[in-house]
Amino acid sequence: MTTPQYVYGVTRKGAALPDGVTGLDDRPVALVADGECAALVSDLPVGRALGERPDLEAHQRVLGAMVHAGIVVVPLRFGAAMEGREAVERELLAANSDRFVHMLDRLEGRVELRLRGTYIQDAVLREIMQAEPEIAELSKRLREVPADAADAVYYDRIRLGELIAGAMEQRRETDAQLLLEGAAPAAEAVIPRPPAREEDVVDASFLVPVERRAEFDAAVEELSRAHADRVRIRVVGPLPPYDFVPEA
Known part of the structure; x- marks a missing residue:
């Protein structure tokens, strides 16, 4: 069964995630990679509605952990959910590869x-x-x-x-x-x-x-x-x- 994914942002393939970072419902955050980029994701239970304050706080917590660790990230707006990891690879990363690489290069080494x-x-x-x-x-x-x-x-x-x-x-x-x-x-x-x-x-x-x-x-x-x-x-x-x- 395909598990829906919540997506926080996009970083470089092979980036080291900050230790212990968790996302929505305190679920572990993982990287889904395609080409030169990788999306920060966590599992989203089927039928899970988004929009509560803890959801927004979790979204900000994951992105804040990346920023404070000095890891370049392209943040996505709150509420980005996709059907599964294959959809993240194909519809988000592969379809926008050049754009994400350009933005990561633009943001690298900057705050x-x-x-x-x-x-x-x-x-x-x-x-x-x-x-x-x-x-x-x-x-x-x-x-x-x-x-x-x-x-x-x-x-x-x-x-x-x-x-x-x-x-x-x-x-x-x-x-x-x-x-x-x-x-x-x-x-x-x-x-x-x-x-x-x-x-x-x-x-x-x-x-x-x-x-x-x-x-x-x-x-x-x-x-x-x-x-x-x-x-x-x-x-x-x-x-x-x-x-x-x-x-x-």
């Missing part, structure tokens, strides 16, 4: 690091009040309005919020560019994301050669010192290099 910067909001609001007289004056006037008259200045409060948001956006564009330019020299590629929250300054992934990791970290430390009074900066990683794997 994905994610740079996140978040405003210290009180500090940035003080900057805005000092630099924008219209905003400062409107804010002062609204603070002096008695509580029982709040409804009368409803639209003024909306206007104040819009002005502050606009001023924040202008600062974000400038600050994000400074942070990206400060960290980028040690990286081969950078992928910025749109800010998800009002306080976010920058959220970007960097593909950094291993031999330049110390240079990247030093650049981020310098940025942290230079902006410590207004931006909190941190680096997450190394991570599975999802951001530098082209979509099929």
Whole structure:
């Protein structure tokens, strides 16, 4: 009977798996090879539905173990299941051999690091009040309005919020560019994301050669010192290099 396989990612044929790495349902992870590549797989019981949080954690655990062991891997998105090992060999590896080899060569000796910067909001609001007289004056006037008259200045409060948001956006564009330019020299590629929250300054992934990791970290430390009074900066990683794997 063919046993369905869950696939975590693709590495090079003959790669040594980290000791004790387990996948979904704590099942052992194995390599299924074809040509120059091999898929990281574990058995998936027939009828086993995917999507629970432990499943996602197991997926990330396997890929994280590879990254932290320094083994190049092309991560697959969560939820990749195939009919059996023969299907993994034929439909995944053989059918995409050149593509996987190219991606493994591209990622070899490199790590994905994610740079996140978040405003210290009180500090940035003080900057805005000092630099924008219209905003400062409107804010002062609204603070002096008695509580029982709040409804009368409803639209003024909306206007104040819009002005502050606009001023924040202008600062974000400038600050994000400074942070990206400060960290980028040690990286081969950078992928910025749109800010998800009002306080976010920058959220970007960097593909950094291993031999330049110390240079990247030093650049981020310098940025942290230079902006410590207004931006909190941190680096997450190394991570599975999802951001530098082209979509099929």
